Structures are given as structure tokens and as C-alpha cells.
Amino acid sequence: MPSSEYPPPRVPSPTPQSTLRARSALSVTDLTVHIPSSARSADPTSSPASSAPPARWTTPEFYLYYVVFLAVVPQMWNAAVRVSTVTHPLFWTYQHRLSEGWLLGWRVDVSDHQWRLFRSHLPLLFALVFLHLSFSHLSRLVLPRTRTARARFIAISAVALLSALHGSSLPKMLLILWVNWRIGLLATTEGGWWARRWTPWATWVFNAAVLFLNETYGGYSWGSLSGSLAWLDEYKGLLPRWHISWNITMLRLISFNMELYWAVVAAKAAALPSPLEKVRFSLPSSFMSSGHLLLRSSHPPKFQAAQSTSTSPSATRSSRARDPAPDPAPSAQNYTFTLYLAYALYPPLYLAGPILSYPAFWKQLDPSPSAAPSPTSPITGSTPPQGDPELRPQALFAYALRFLVCLLTMELVTHSMYVVAIKDSGFGWWAGMSAFEVSMVGFWNLIVVWLKLLIPWRLFRLWALLDGINPPENMVRCMANNYSTLGFWRAWHRSYNLWIVRYLYIPLGGGARPLLATLCVFTFVALWHDLSFRLLAWGWTVSLFVVPELLSTALLPASKYGARPWYRHVAAAGGVANVLMMMTANLVGFVVGIDGAKELWGVMLGGWEGRVFLLVASACLFVAIQVMFEYREEERRRGINRRC
Numbered sequence: 001m002p003s004s005e006y007p008p009p010r011v012p013s014p015t016p017q018s019t020l021r022a023r024s025a026l027s028v029t030d031l032t033v034h035i036p037s038s039a040r041s042a043d044p045t046s047s048p049a050s051s052a053p054p055a056r057w058t059t060p061e062f063y064l065y066y067v068v069f070l071a072v073v074p075q076m077w078n079a080a081v082r083v084s085t086v087t088h089p090l091f092w093t094y095q096h097r098l099s100e101g102w103l104l105g106w107r108v109d110v111s112d113h114q115w116r117l118f119r120s121h122l123p124l125l126f127a128l129v130f131l132h133l134s135f136s137h138l139s140r141l142v143l144p145r146t147r148t149a150r151a152r153f154i155a156i157s158a159v160a161l162l163s164a165l166h167g168s169s170l171p172k173m174l175l176i177l178w179v180n181w182r183i184g185l186l187a188t189t190e191g192g193w194w195a196r197r198w199t200p201w202a203t204w205v206f207n208a209a210v211l212f213l214n215e216t217y218g219g220y221s222w223g224s225l226s227g228s229l230a231w232l233d234e235y236k237g238l239l240p241r242w243h244i245s246w247n248i249t250m251l252r253l254i255s256f257n258m259e260l261y262w263a264v265v266a267a268k269a270a271a272l273p274s275p276l277e278k279v280r281f282s283l284p285s286s287f288m289s290s291g292h293l294l295l296r297s298s299h300p301p302k303f304q305a306a307q308s309t310s311t312s313p314s315a316t317r318s319s320r321a322r323d324p325a326p327d328p329a330p331s332a333q334n335y336t337f338t339l340y341l342a343y344a345l346y347p348p349l350y351l352a353g354p355i356l357s358y359p360a361f362w363k364q365l366d367p368s369p370s371a372a373p374s375p376t377s378p379i380t381g382s383t384p385p386q387g388d389p390e391l392r393p394q395a396l397f398a399y400a401l402r403f404l405v406c407l408l409t410m411e412l413v414t415h416s417m418y419v420v421a422i423k424d425s426g427f428g429w430w431a432g433m434s435a436f437e438v439s440m441v442g443f444w445n446l447i448v449v450w451l452k453l454l455i456p457w458r459l460f461r462l463w464a465l466l467d468g469i470n471p472p473e474n475m476v477r478c479m480a481n482n483y484s485t486l487g488f489w490r491a492w493h494r495s496y497n498l499w500i501v502r503y504l505y506i507p508l509g510g511g512a513r514p515l516l517a518t519l520c521v522f523t524f525v526a527l528w529h530d531l532s533f534r535l536l537a538w539g540w541t542v543s544l545f546v547v548p549e550l551l552s553t554a555l556l557p558a559s560k561y562g563a564r565p566w567y568r569h570v571a572a573a574g575g576v577a578n579v580l581m582m583m584t585a586n587l588v589g590f591v592v593g594i595d596g597a598k599e600l601w602g603v604m605l606g607g608w609e610g611r612v613f614l615l616v617a618s619a620c621l622f623v624a625i626q627v628m629f630e631y632r633e634e635e636r637r638r639g640i641n642r643r644c
Contacts, residue, residue, distance in 0.1 A: 029635050032481075033402060034390075035473050035494075035642065052636035062630070068623045079440040080417040089432060094418065094425035101415045108411075109418040115410075115452040124238075129463050132157065132347055136467050140367075147365040151342040158345035167237030172220055173246075176210055177253070181340050184257035187264045196264060203257040207250045211528070214243035245351050247528055251499055252344045256358045258503055260335055334362060348463035352456050354471040354495035357502065364469050390470055399465065403458040410451040419444040423592060430603055435610040438603050439617065445591045446583065450479035453493070472498060476644055483575030483625045484644075485542070485549050488582055491644035500525070514550060519543045526589070538589025545581040549574070568629060575625040576618050 056062050085091065094111075101108035110116040118125075135157065143149040163170050183206055187199040213220075219242055223230035239245075343361045389395055414420075419441045422429055430438045457474040464471050476491040490497055500521055501510075508517040519540070526539030552574050561567045588597045604610040635642060 029638055032477055033473055035476060052633045056630050065623045065627055072620050076440055079437050080419055080444045083437050084418040094421040097421035103415040106415045109414045109421045111421045111424055118456055133466055145367040150365050151339045154342035154346055155338050158347050161347050165237050165239045166242040167235040168232040169242045177344055180253045181337060184260045187261040199261045203254055207254055211250055214246055219243040248353050249344055251355050254503055256340055259358045348460055348467055349471060352460055354457060354461055354474045355499050356471045388470055391465060396465055399462055403462055406455050406458060410455060417444055420448055435604055435613040442587055442600055446479060446586055449590050476642055481628055483578055483628050485546050485578050485582055487644040518546055537594055538585055541585045541588055545585055572622050572625040576621045579621050
């Protein structure tokens with residue numbers, strides 16, 4: 001979830017060598033995926049102890065916490081496994097939803113439609129990754145090493161891929177892409193009937209309308225347009241429902257147009273002769289009609305801030321949040337239709353992301369080492385391939401290993417516990433279960449949701465990394481390693497969060513109007529996911545649940561009370577409330593809906609057993625959050641700030 005202190009997407013700085021030398025070979029913090037922007041330079045005038053308290057891992061308090069972990073965590077697993085056994089009275093109500101598995105002769109629960117679709121297509125996806133990477137790297141050997149040549153290959157390969165995936169729906173997609181591109185070019189008009197300031201409105205209205213019409217008309221059949229075209233509907237490709245993944249493409253279309261618009265506004269605000277006008281008057285009309293424009297990319301004027309020379313923490317935070325992105329478009333060839341097509345349809349990120357802003361994508365297409373930014377360069381997105389530590393063979397191998405471990409974890413979970421099938425078996429599935437068992441069915445359903453999103457995102461990001469493009473990491477922390485509502489939304493679908501902050505939250509007022517901006521953001525997020533009341537209720541519920549954290553951090557700021565002995569424990573108690581609210585909101589949005597969530601809480605609070613369990617569960621969550629606090633303090637000691 002965006003916050004007023006959350007800066008626009010930035011280029012991650014390389015980890016300082018002094019910080020790397022200070023770290024041991026392996027650490028508990030390495031369990032969390034590395035994001036380049038998490039590394040921060042150590043202050044040479046201060047020791048780690050001055051920025052973080054002494055480690056508590058070996059204190060009596062934490063030895064007690066270890067005992068609690070050893071006693072509770074295995075029971076959390078056993079409870080879900082126990083209700084999934086063939087001897088359980090409810091097994092017959094969902095056994096038809098199970099499939100034959102490959103692990104130890106167990107059945108497997110692939111009743112979740114999204115996971116079943118992805119899992120069944122994994123061999124095809126692996127073959128596609130190998131084929132695309134082979135041609136991509138071959139093209140860089142035989143074609144000129146220029147941004148234009150690479151963009152042309154990406155655009156051609158993307159169109160070829162989409163023709164296989166979506167068949168005869170490809171012309172519909174290209175038409176939408178072309179109309180959006182033409183809307184973006186309206187930002188370059190001077191006078192006449194079109195005012196430049198209308199371009200963002202037109203971009204948002206057009207893309208929202210397309211999203212709504214896609215859902216309403218199911219991607220539009222050719223037969224509904226003309227009977228003579230009905231034969232085209234017979235070839236729909238491997239994924240006929242092209243409109244399902246269009247919401248991801250929509251984000252890239254808005255990014256392209258908004259960056260183009262802000263570039264024009266920045267040129268005007270600088271009181272300099274507009275480079276667009278120079279191109280318009282110096283190039284032939286045929287060149288202009290092909291879409292070649294001279295543009296500069298920056299944040300909107302309200303994001304602009306003079307470079308501050310102050311080194312105070314407050315000045316640094318203020319500058320970090322407002323610094324404009326540097327100009328990523330120094331020539332007339334940076335907003336062509338070819339580049340636009342390559343960005344919007346880049347094969348590794350097309351289906352599900354992660355989402356990369358246009359300036360970041362544009363920058364990373366440059367094959368020259370001189371394109372690499374300085375460590376303090378605030379370009380939106382990730383560093384270019386040259387010199388990027390995440391593109392080194394060791395880092396790629398480690399990331400591939402992470403993906404494999406996540407995939408095997410999902411297989412172990414779905415083979416050993418059938419919580420999705422239980423949840424989908426019908427109203428009243430919780431009958432005969434204890435409050436603990438009901439809560440564990442809900443908890444492990446959330447873990448399955450987390451894993452089914454994490455695994456595709458990791459695969460597609462790995463694909464892009466192997467192709468030399470470094471998009472943001474989408475899932476930073478484990479779902480069970482979150483206590484802050486705001487931090488949770490920074491870590492969950494992180495690239496989408498960065499997009500929201502840059503293109504929606506800050507333009508809506510950001511920290512100046514946090515409640516209004518938050519409500520608008522989560523309404524958009526809910527409708528963007530699915531045009532349904534359940535997700536709309538989820539968005540509004542999350543917006544409501546953000547309020548207690550905003551109020552508590554305003555009343556008891558860590559900057560004022562963080563050093564007090566009682567503060568950590570009060571914060572942990574607040575974290576317990578946050579966790580319960582976040583679990584409720586996500587159960588509503590992605591698991592059981594509003595009625596199901598009401599019933600689950602009814603089981604928890606309906607009798608003395610449920611109330612006792614809720615108290616015990618809250619105490620266990622308190623212990624878990626204390627460990628989460630210390631985990632983040634350990635990150636601080638090692639020069640890591642993941643901000644979630």
C-alpha cells in the first residue's frame with residue numbers, strides 16, 4: 001500500500017563493497033529475496049549498533065520465542081494435514097476435486113483454476129522460454145547492437161507469440177494498442193481543439209473503457225461484428241481469452257502515455273524551446289507520421305524539486321521522494337511505435353508482469369556500457385544489464401534455485417493438504433472442525449494464494465533476467481512475514497505497487513490526502529483485478545484497515561518513542577491487530593468472500609472454545625511479530641532496508 005514517504009520507482013543502487021565485506025557468507029536475512037534497492041551505504045561515522053539495537057537472538061526472551069515456534073508451527077501444519085486425510089468425515093465431500101499426484105502416492109489438490117492452468121502449461125512455458133532466449137541471444141549476435149535493432153526483434157517476436165497465443169484476436173489487440181498510442185501523441189499538439197492537459201484524462205478514460213468493454217463482451221467475437229467474419233472465431237489460439245491478461249498490458253499503455261505527457265510538460269515548464277517543436281519543424285512529414293518524436297522523460301511538474309545540498313536525514317528523505325527521473329530520451333527515436341510495441345508486448349513480462357515503467361525498459365535496451373547510471377541516479381525502475389549484479393551467472397543461478405524451491409514447496413503443500421478443495425466443497429465445510437482447524441484451513445488457503453502468484457512472477461522475472469532485462473521483484477517477503485498493512489502492500493505485487501504510487505497515488509495527492517488517495521487507489525486496484533462486488537468490498541475493507549495504522553503511527557511515532565523499552569511490545573500488539581485484519585480482508589477478496597469470512601469469524605467467536613483459541617492465537621502472533629521485528633533489525637545491521 002502506498003504511503004506518503006514512499007518514493008516513486010527508482011533505480012536500485014549497487015550494494016556498496018564496504019557493506020558486502022561486512023556481511024558474513026550466509027545470514028538469516030538471505031532467506032528473503034534480494035532487491036537491489038534494499039542495500040544502503042553504511043555511514044562511515046557510525047557503527048551498526050548506532051542505527052540498530054544490539055541483537056536479541058541469544059537473549060532469554062528469544063529463547064522463549066523459539067520454544068513457542070517449535071511447539072506451534074508443526075501444529076499449524078498438522079492441523080491442515082489432519083483435516084485432509086481420507087479418514088476425516090468430510091473427505092468424501094471434496095475427494096472428487098482431487099487429482100492423481102506424483103509425490104509418495106498422494107493425491108494432489110489442483111482445484112484452484114489459476115494454479116491448475118499454470119501448472120499444466122509448465123512444460124510448454126519452459127519450452128517457450130528456451131526458444132525465445134535462444135533466438136533473442138542469437139539476434140544480438142547477428143543484428144546491429146543498437147536499441148532500435150533489439151526493439152525491432154522484441155516487437156516481431158511479440159507479435160509472433162501473440163498470434164500463437166490469441167490467434168485471430170491479434171488484430172483487435174493491435175487496434176487498441178494503436179489507438180492508445182495516438183492518444184499519447186496528442187500530448188504533442190499545439191493549440192487547436194485539443195488541449196494538452198486532456199491527454200492524461202483521455203488515456204485513463206480510454207483504457208478504463210477498454211477494460212470494462214473487454215469484460216462485458218468477452219473479448220469481442222468477430223461474428224458479432226459481421227457474419228462474414230465469423231470464420232475467424234474458429235482460430236482463437238492457445239489462450240482464447242486474451243482479454244483476461246489485458247489488465248497487465250493496460251498498465252504499460254498508461255505508463256507510456258503518461259511518461260510522454262510529463263516529458264512535454266517538463267519541456268514547457270523549463271521555459272526552453274520545446275524539443276518537440278524542433279522535431280516538428282525540422283523533420284519531414286513522413287518522419288512525423290511514423291511516430292518519431294523527440295521527448296524528455298520526467299515526473300510531472302509537481303514531482304520536481306531542486307537538488308538539495310543538505311545532508312540532514314529529513315532533507316534526504318524529502319529529496320528522495322521528489323527528485324525527478326533523468327532524461328531517458330535524448331534523441332528523436334525514443335517514442336516510436338516499434339519501441340511502444342516492444343514495451344507493451346515484451347514476451348517474458350506480457351502475461352503477468354512484473355510491471356516495468358517505460359523509462360526503465362527504454363534504458364535497459366541500450367547495449368552500451370555508458371548507459372549505466374551512477375549509483376545515485378534516480379531512474380525509474382532497474383539498472384541496465386551492464387554491470388547489474390542480478391544479471392551475473394551466480395545471481396541468475398541463485399534466483400533459478402529460489403524459483404525451483406518455491407515450486408517444490410507448492411507441490412508439497414498441495415500434495416499433503418487439500419485446503420482449496422475443502423474451501424470449495426460447499427457452504428458449511430467447517431462443520432465438525434475445531435476453531436484451530438478452521439483457522440488453519442483459512443491460513444493455508446492464503447499461503448496457496450501467495451505461492452500461486454509468487455511462482456509465475458518468479459518464472460517470468462527469471463525469463464526476463466536471462467534476456468538481460470531486470471524488472472522489479474514482485475514478492476519480497478513471505479506472506480507470513482508481514483505485520484504492517486502498509487508494508488504488506490509494498491511487498492505484495494511490488495511492481496504494481498510502484499506503478500500505483502507513480503501514476504495514481506501521488507497524482508491523487510499522496511501524503512497530503514492519504515485517506516482519499518488510499519480509498520481511490522484500492523477501489524481502482526479491486527476493479528482492476530476483477531469487476532466484482534467481492535473485490536470491491538475487499539478494496540474498501542483494506543482502505544478501512546489502513547486507518548488504524550495511520551493513526552497509531554501518527555500518535556506514537558517511532559522517531560519519538562522508538563527507544564522506549566515498552567514501544568516494541570505496544571507495536572507488536574498493534575501488529576497482531578494488523579495481521580488479523582489483513583487476513584480477514586484477503587479471505588474476503590481471494591478465498592471465501594464476505595459471507596464465508598463472516599462464518600469463519602462466527603466459528604471463532606461463537607463459543608468459549610473459539611474465544612480461547614483467538615486469545616492463544618493472538619499471543620502466538622505477538623511472538624511471531626517480535627521475531628519479525630528482530631529480523632528487520634538484523635537487516636538494518638547488515639545495511640539492508642527493504643522498506644516493508
